[in-house]
Amino acid sequence: MRTRSFDVAVIGSGPAGMAAAISASDEGSSVVIIDREGRSGGVLKQCVHDGFGLERFHKRLSGPWYAQIESDEVSRRPIEVHQDTFASRIEKTPSGFSIFCSSPRGFERIDCAALIMATGCRERTSKQIAIHGTRPAGIFNAGTAQNMVNIHGILPGRKAVILGSGDIGLIMARRLSLEGCQVIGVYEAKSEPSGLARNIHQCLDDYHIPLYLGTTVTRCIGIERLEAVEVAKTDSSMHPIAGTEQIVSCDTLVISVGLIAENELIKPLGVKMDKATSAPVTDQYSMTSINGLFCTGNCRVVFDLVDTVSKTSMICGRRASQIARKASAGPAVQVVSCTDLAFVCPQVIRMPAGKVQLHFRPKKVLRDYILTASQDGKIIGQKYYSVLRPAQMEDIEISADESQAEIRLEGESR
């Protein structure tokens, strides 16, 4: 088997992988990117809507534009990019990691001292949510529908119902409308929309698409092709209420019910997982519990903004380059979240840390909220939020000294 060796290997050439590769290369490491697709950019290639790069470039770029800026940066550096290459297995070796790949050149092994996983996330499917009835053609995940429309130029149907008010679902509601498909409505089982308020405004209100909160799809109807769906009101625990069912005629059901971090390749290595993020526990440099193994971007935690993905991945790439050259990881202290928060990331902090951003989402809407981080009873970070929403990731900056005590987060509404 053809074998190559690099200081740092990156799996995935989306925004996270490219940013990590760029900073690892700038730090002096030899870098390879392994990407299963024919063109770099990851999911950004199909996110043709604008609004990317507001924080980083102060412009409303579209996804492909942001991706192109980044892939042009990659091509200016001595970074090897292996497109159409699929990593199928990873082994831990005494000096780092071996990645087994299939590529247009055949099977290959790539050895590296530090490995950065930047594999993003995948969507929950209709199999993972309880919808009764048949499984005719016409049922798509939002990302699949987006890929069909924006990459291949195929309209998935003429009359669509969208289940789930996550941002991808909202964006697809607008996209399908612009392509001439009738969007009957967006149905959300929860009583609050899952997506950002601005997307409700610019994706639904602009196109007069109704949003039905507290309503879900309970049945698919149709033999060859979807002919209708049954929708029903839901109670506070999101269960359908008997007797509220209605039939909605449509030929397409687009499902946007959440994302799952994609970490199947590294689970066999025994990496420590966080139940709250369903992803590996990472430190402030995106390093997992295994020395030299990093996990950055949406496979670490599902971010709202690509700008944050790029920023955190650059920190990751720099660190991976240092760890590849045998830098010490430093002692880890735990970050202990509080009950109001759905998760906090990073979950551990390597000392000495200096200033570090912690990312989190609240479990529910919180108003007039103060979050305090402390270590040994000493306040190391505090921030006031007029409103916190689950749809919006927030952060708090902490300044961690060399104390080895755990970092505690505590919050209260004023």
Add this chain to the structure above:
Amino acid sequence: MICISCPRGCELSVQGSSDNLIVTGNHCPKGREFAISETIRPQRFLTTTVSVAPGLGCQRLAVISRDPIDLDRLKDLSLSLKSFCIDHEIELGQEVLRLGDAVFLAASSLKKEKPDER
């Protein structure tokens, strides 16, 4: 109304007549600008894709309007763009087509495929 200028999504309210609008709820000057334009003449950037001739590495080219476009024109413009096909190499940000006064820029580059690339 919700401001779409950034992910923060401020809840804006607008009062007064069209020559003297008072905006509240915004956390930055962009919010004020947005509220005023949204009240007088709502506009958006139009993003869509156009088809690409074989041999240029992909089937669709993402495009974005150079300037914001009146909200009520977006759908018609988007459907009109369906008949366009790009058959030559394109640089990122290059003007690719015009439809009346609406100018569209390429949101990625197109390069001729090299047959010996593999």
